[in-house]
Amino acid sequence: MAGTVDGWLTEAQARALYDAARRVAPATVVELGSHLGRSTIVLAAAGASVTAIDPFPDDWRYGRPDTEERFRSHLARAGVADRVDLHVAISREVRDGWSAPVRLVYVDAKHDMWSCLDDMRWSRFLTAGDAFFVHDAFSSLGVTLAVLRDTLTTGRHTYIGRTGSLARFVVGRPTAAQRARVLREVPWFVRNLVVKVLLRLRLRPVARVLGHHDTADPY
Ligand SMILES: C[S@@+](CC[C@H](N)C(=O)[O-])C[C@H]1O[C@@H](n2cnc3c(N)ncnc32)[C@H](O)[C@@H]1O
Structure with missing residues (x-):
């Protein structure tokens, strides 16, 4: 069903997200950047309780006045609307008021370096060893800079590997060899x-x- 919704997630990436969400379901998964619901459907179909965050801005790239309505109708058609809690807001606003545990985070919102770095801060609601994913990690300049900067300077996340440019991290301090792994993707x-x-x-x-x-x- 997700495959019939426009978006940028490939089939192999959808499988990787689905498997990760399945492992933590029915716990909470937070998705930053939902657009028309392609990845939201994948996460919810795995049985997770999905918090989907997207301001549905009226901008040159994603904006259309009916994006939210289309998102909701895609979820209803896929039969997963009851597992998705949509916040029409920017990710930081939601994070500032957030306190609940999260078991998986999917970052696919604003693609400039500072926004992406800020979105990676959602990992503070995860437990050590939990996974989070970043889309376009090695196909968009801003996201790639964020991933490199985060790995090389903060030491909070360990890069595990990728499916295309969907990067998988776990929460926890990387060794020098693990930091080098991210550089090898340049x-x-x-x-x-x-x-x-x-x-x-x-x-x-x-x-x-x-x-x-x-x-x-x-x-
Ligand atoms: C690449 S699309 C997401 C695609 C979606 N994950 C999918 O599978 O089709 C990026 C989305 O991020 C949203 N976005 C932009 N700024 C955001 C922010 N600050 N917080 C959350 N979402 C944001 C945009 O509105 C857009 O819908």
């Missing part, structure tokens, strides 16, 4: 940037040489 990020430029220049055959066979950007 060539993959550069490759994704090059692919994005090639697609905009309509040079798909060249992008294929780099292993990108889709018409959409690498996520």
